[in-house]
Amino acid sequence: EDCSDATAILALQGPKAKDVLTSVLGEGAHVGRFRWSPLEGSALSISGYIQGTGYTGEAGYEILVPNDDAAPLWRALIAEGATPVGLGARDTLRLEKGFLLSGVDFLWPSLASSEDDGFLARDSWESNVPFGWGFEHDHPGAAKMRSHQDGDARWWGVRYLEKGPLPRPGKPVTSMDGAPLGQLTSGAPAPSLDNAGIGIGYLAGVSEGDEVLVQASPRKAVKAVVVRPPFV
Known part of the structure; x- marks a missing residue:
């Protein structure tokens, strides 16, 4: 029932x-x-x-x-x-913890490539979420995960190093010289970090500690550092 x-x-x-x-x-x-x-x-x-x-x-x-x-x-x-409290409070708390949100950070059709149906637009390999699945045996989604094994885009966090417009979903992230790296899927001020901007997204060609720019508005790119969540 x-x-x-x-x-x-x-x-x-x-x-x-x-x-x-x-x-x-x-x-x-x-x-x-x-x-x-x-x-x-x-x-x-x-x-x-x-x-x-x-x-x-x-x-x-x-x-x-x-x-x-x-x-x-x-x-x-x-x-x-x-x-x-409302969902906004829930969202900042889960983001500080580095929790991915279904329909936002994965299972989001707009994250899918043109040949993808969007159902698993970002799989557990790209998201660094260890579900215990290996590549040596077949299971639902194994072929898709294998196809991404050598890909460079991975789930990362960014934390603002300066004040500026808040990071929001869909905002591009670039290297310090402007080369595209990816985009954010979630972003918000972090109350536990004096309301510093934090975000998570799928970035390519970065390592923990790299400095990047979040294109937070048409007129402002904010310096941030790449981190491995959780943020607090």
């Missing part, structure tokens, strides 16, 4: 997530990282599931409950000290 339309999900994230959770739903609601458990006998008599996951780089939980239970749970979490 598909219960998607009848189910709400609340993400409780941050260093105080466990304290807030146990205050609202009791000690039995806690689950470890990447673990899950049904919500049974909770202090609010709420049913559903809880899992030790999230996409902020922080410790925390994702809580799945029937729609009718979402508002009471929301109010209870806020009463215990949780602060509502």
